[in-house]
Amino acid sequence: MNYDLIVIGGGPAGYVGAIRAGQLGKKVLCIDKERAGGTCLNWGCIPTKALLKSAELYETFKHAEEYGLSVKEVGFDFQKVIQRSRAVSDKMAKGIEFLFKGKKVDYVVGEARIEKENKIQVKSSDGKVTHYTATHILIATGAKARHLPSFPVDGEKVMTSREALVVKTVPKSIAIIGAGAIGVEFAYFFNAFGSKVTLLEMMPQILPVEDEESAEFVKKDFIKKGIDVLTNTKVTAVKIGQEIELTLEGADQKSVTVERVLVAVGLQANLEGLMGEGLTLNLDERGYLKTNDRYETNVKGIYGAGDIIGPPWLAHVASHEAIEAVEGMFVAGKKPHKITLFPGCTYCQPQVASIGLTEKKAKEQKIAYKIGKFGYRASGKAVAAGHPEGFVKLIVGEKHGEVLGAHIVGADATEMIAELGLAMHLEATTDELRSMIHAHPTLSEMIGEAALATQGQAIHS
Amino acid sequence: MNYDLIVIGGGPAGYVGAIRAGQLGKKVLCIDKERAGGTCLNWGCIPTKALLKSAELYETFKHAEEYGLSVKEVGFDFQKVIQRSRAVSDKMAKGIEFLFKGKKVDYVVGEARIEKENKIQVKSSDGKVTHYTATHILIATGAKARHLPSFPVDGEKVMTSREALVVKTVPKSIAIIGAGAIGVEFAYFFNAFGSKVTLLEMMPQILPVEDEESAEFVKKDFIKKGIDVLTNTKVTAVKIGQEIELTLEGADQKSVTVERVLVAVGLQANLEGLMGEGLTLNLDERGYLKTNDRYETNVKGIYGAGDIIGPPWLAHVASHEAIEAVEGMFVAGKKPHKITLFPGCTYCQPQVASIGLTEKKAKEQKIAYKIGKFGYRASGKAVAAGHPEGFVKLIVGEKHGEVLGAHIVGADATEMIAELGLAMHLEATTDELRSMIHAHPTLSEMIGEAALATQGQAIHS
Numbered sequence: 001m002n003y004d005l006i007v008i009g010g011g012p013a014g015y016v017g018a019i020r021a022g023q024l025g026k027k028v029l030c031i032d033k034e035r036a037g038g039t040c041l042n043w044g045c046i047p048t049k050a051l052l053k054s055a056e057l058y059e060t061f062k063h064a065e066e067y068g069l070s071v072k073e074v075g076f077d078f079q080k081v082i083q084r085s086r087a088v089s090d091k092m093a094k095g096i097e098f099l100f101k102g103k104k105v106d107y108v109v110g111e112a113r114i115e116k117e118n119k120i121q122v123k124s125s126d127g128k129v130t131h132y133t134a135t136h137i138l139i140a141t142g143a144k145a146r147h148l149p150s151f152p153v154d155g156e157k158v159m160t161s162r163e164a165l166v167v168k169t170v171p172k173s174i175a176i177i178g179a180g181a182i183g184v185e186f187a188y189f190f191n192a193f194g195s196k197v198t199l200l201e202m203m204p205q206i207l208p209v210e211d212e213e214s215a216e217f218v219k220k221d222f223i224k225k226g227i228d229v230l231t232n233t234k235v236t237a238v239k240i241g242q243e244i245e246l247t248l249e250g251a252d253q254k255s256v257t258v259e260r261v262l263v264a265v266g267l268q269a270n271l272e273g274l275m276g277e278g279l280t281l282n283l284d285e286r287g288y289l290k291t292n293d294r295y296e297t298n299v300k301g302i303y304g305a306g307d308i309i310g311p312p313w314l315a316h317v318a319s320h321e322a323i324e325a326v327e328g329m330f331v332a333g334k335k336p337h338k339i340t341l342f343p344g345c346t347y348c349q350p351q352v353a354s355i356g357l358t359e360k361k362a363k364e365q366k367i368a369y370k371i372g373k374f375g376y377r378a379s380g381k382a383v384a385a386g387h388p389e390g391f392v393k394l395i396v397g398e399k400h401g402e403v404l405g406a407h408i409v410g411a412d413a414t415e416m417i418a419e420l421g422l423a424m425h426l427e428a429t430t431d432e433l434r435s436m437i438h439a440h441p442t443l444s445e446m447i448g449e450a451a452l453a454t455q456g457q458a459i460h461s
Numbered sequence: 462m463n464y465d466l467i468v469i470g471g472g473p474a475g476y477v478g479a480i481r482a483g484q485l486g487k488k489v490l491c492i493d494k495e496r497a498g499g500t501c502l503n504w505g506c507i508p509t510k511a512l513l514k515s516a517e518l519y520e521t522f523k524h525a526e527e528y529g530l531s532v533k534e535v536g537f538d539f540q541k542v543i544q545r546s547r548a549v550s551d552k553m554a555k556g557i558e559f560l561f562k563g564k565k566v567d568y569v570v571g572e573a574r575i576e577k578e579n580k581i582q583v584k585s586s587d588g589k590v591t592h593y594t595a596t597h598i599l600i601a602t603g604a605k606a607r608h609l610p611s612f613p614v615d616g617e618k619v620m621t622s623r624e625a626l627v628v629k630t631v632p633k634s635i636a637i638i639g640a641g642a643i644g645v646e647f648a649y650f651f652n653a654f655g656s657k658v659t660l661l662e663m664m665p666q667i668l669p670v671e672d673e674e675s676a677e678f679v680k681k682d683f684i685k686k687g688i689d690v691l692t693n694t695k696v697t698a699v700k701i702g703q704e705i706e707l708t709l710e711g712a713d714q715k716s717v718t719v720e721r722v723l724v725a726v727g728l729q730a731n732l733e734g735l736m737g738e739g740l741t742l743n744l745d746e747r748g749y750l751k752t753n754d755r756y757e758t759n760v761k762g763i764y765g766a767g768d769i770i771g772p773p774w775l776a777h778v779a780s781h782e783a784i785e786a787v788e789g790m791f792v793a794g795k796k797p798h799k800i801t802l803f804p805g806c807t808y809c810q811p812q813v814a815s816i817g818l819t820e821k822k823a824k825e826q827k828i829a830y831k832i833g834k835f836g837y838r839a840s841g842k843a844v845a846a847g848h849p850e851g852f853v854k855l856i857v858g859e860k861h862g863e864v865l866g867a868h869i870v871g872a873d874a875t876e877m878i879a880e881l882g883l884a885m886h887l888e889a890t891t892d893e894l895r896s897m898i899h900a901h902p903t904l905s906e907m908i909g910e911a912a913l914a915t916q917g918q919a920i921h922s
Contacts, residue, residue, distance in 0.1 A: 049845035068542030071532040081529030316901035343900040384510035418905035425897040436886040439804040440777035444879035
């Protein structure tokens with residue numbers, strides 16, 4: 001019952017941190033109150049991608065004729081769509097438990113509480129309490145959907161993403177509050193299957209962290225798809241009856257009445273019940289764990305990684321934070337990195353992916369920059385695949401052409417961004433991107449063209 | 462009628478070279494005997510990708526239920542499939558002519574002959590002959606399908622890829638001679654639409670330039686799809702009657718009788734009629750133009766780029782060669798590069814993409830290497846998208862972990878390879894690939910995992 005490391009939380013921070021410690025030969029325990037995989041695998045990234053795949057295909061089926069194909073009676077069984085998504089989550093979650101065994105990570109399901117600096121009690125569902133000790137503790141309990149005081153989430157009429165993932169029928173109409181990645185993905189999904197979707201965002205643009213041009217492109221596309229997209233719009237009153245009436249401020253439209261509401265306004269830290277009496281971990285002003293350069297909290301030996309230490313609430317950031325934290329604990333001379341460079345992806349169609357600075361941020365930071373842009377319509381691969389919509393936009397330093405930011409909207413954007421992630425990781429310049437040979441015909445060629453475009457030398461535009 | 466540069470050939474080498482010279486402020490003429498775009502755009506890369514997209518979708522439609530969807534009477538109109546492909550080519554070829562105007566490249570259609578070192582005559586289809594002079598000539602006439610003496614190509618029963626692209630009906634049965642990228646793509650395509658396909662290859666593996674594991678993976682998948690794949694197999698006799706009977710050597714099967722044959726055994730240089738009397742350009746032993754480090758032939762002022770200077774017969778290599786050649790002509794101090802590092806892609810499903818060394822080559826060159834492999838089935842994105850088949854394989858230097866070769870088989874391989882192209886272009890190591898943050902959930906994450914796997918530290922396997 002004595003471990004080198006106990007990880008509380010089995011999500012992308014927790015399970016990855018635990019596995020890394022196991023690889024380093026440490027005795028590790030991972031505790032989760034539900035099954036392994038965390039929100040990402042069970043209630044987030046993975047099941048949504050399964051749902052979105054069904055939605056994409058359903059949309060494609062309706063355009064079969066464009067490809068010389070014919071189908072009749074295109075339909076869907078919504079329960080099967082949901083079941084497939086759950087099956088994908090089940091499979092991947094079981095995979096994590098399998099990995100734990102292979103990597104010699106002990107794993108228990110129960111509610112963990114840190115009693116003292118190095119003592120943890122775990123209460124299992126049958127009420128049994130077990131005590132463990134560890135020289136290091138990594139808190140990776142993540143975050144959960146933030147509720148709005150005005151919207152009592154009942155899981156039926158008013159949902160968070162968690163309930164939306166297992167909704168039984170397609171809502172006739174749905175208002176989605178918050179147009180971040182989660183809100184936008186669900187807007188695409190429900191619209192594809194026939195809901196009348198109203199997407200509401202307080203900020204001036206949907207996908208507020210993305211480049212303005214990306215957000216504008218998706219907004220126009222969504223409107224074309226029949227989604228009502230209302231930006232600069234606040235919900236000022238809610239009336240829940242047979243239906244739900246939202247009073248709006250900011251939009252021309254003064255109210256909207258819908259069957260269901262999805263609240264997607266960000267996350268809040270999962271800290272309930274975690275700290276025993278006498279243990280005080282410092283939090284920041286938003287309620288997240290405060291950690292130092294080594295991911296250590298104010299209490300020696302207790303660390304934090306992932307969503308619990310604050311946004312950007314991204315699984316890939318969480319995993320890398322956990323690896324850095326764990327290597328910092330156990331690898332002599334290792335100085336952990338704080339994660340500052342990471343891609344962001346939204347998996348609606350058209351997809352949105354980015355890394356680094358937006359144009360607005362570059363302006364705010366008074367950086368001298370150039371833009372290179374290339375449109376999908378000039379890509380042979382995009383046209384051949386029937387997806388000629390979108391663009392690649394590079395923001396590069398004016399003097400040296402180093403990539404400062406990259407923004408892609410369109411088919412396969414979320415895969416294409418990897419090349420630009422590596423480019424920024426290695427501080428590549430546009431001279432290096434243009435001299436590299438992209439395969440023809442691929443969508444990735446557009447990255448080379450966008451690099452050329454920063455120098456006014458694109459070949460195909 | 463006097464130019465800084467005349468480019469003969471309007472394909473990926475020719476039109477790109479012409480545009481680059483235009484960008485450099487030069488007076489340029491591009492001549493092609495057909496419309497601009499070359500084989501790639503009109504009879505190769507682009508129209509095949511359109512056909513393959515229809516084939517992929519048709520296959521997907523048959524699996525609608527797996528995604529919770531339902532369709533009835535899935536069918537196709539083969540003529541519409543072909544027409545769509547032609548329309549894509551038309552659109553992109555017109556795009557090139559449009560680009561020529563914007564980049565101030567003159568363009569004429571006709572048969573070019575180099576009369577003397579700097580004089581060119583062009584005969585248009587109406588018999589009119591025009592004379593031009595240029596200080597530089599770039600020969601970019603490309604290559605065309607090589608015929609086999611034993612197979613008289615009639616365009617009906619015996620086709621090359623050019624005829625196969627406009628075939629009127631789906632052959633009941635087809636033998637494809639040669640399992641390079643072209644043969645393999647057509648095997649996938651015709652099989653998807655119901656042909657009984659026999660794929661014949663003299664070499665011990667299909668896709669002979671690819672890593673053995675990639676080739677083996679596709680072979681097994683093709684066999685599962687119902688394609689007869691015969692490697693180490695020669696066609697020793699041909700009898701063309703109502704049907705075509707091929708006598709085979711090497712395979713257990715001694716003969717195959719088919720409705721049609723597609724010959725896909727490589728390319729030969731397009732040089733007919735190009736050289737006027739008294740002009741001798743040196744050729745290599747395979748009949749391709751011999752050029753020096755600056756892409757210049759034995760005649761000063763006459764250059765060559767693209768397929769005409771020999772394999773690998775890849776559009777992206779051709780384009781870069783042309784850019785290097787043109788910059789070498791007109792940019793002071795520019796030392797052109799010869800292209801040695803380039804990706805290769807095959808767009809069947811599962812897709813195949815690679816760059817750098819195969820394992821066999823690494824062994825032949827006695828390089829000390831390590832392997833890192835990661836399977837699609839452990840990728841959340843691959844499972845969610847319904848494509849859990851394939852792998853990413855990295856071959857890296859044993860000591861420093863520099864990427865020597867990368868091989869991907871599976872969904873989206875042809876886009877994922879771009880990141881590894883950049884990695885090799887920048888001489889990145891596995892330490893750099895593992896510390897880079899890939900977005901979750903993406904297929905590209907598998908590249909990070911494969912990098913970790915070379916060090917025995919993959920997280921998800």
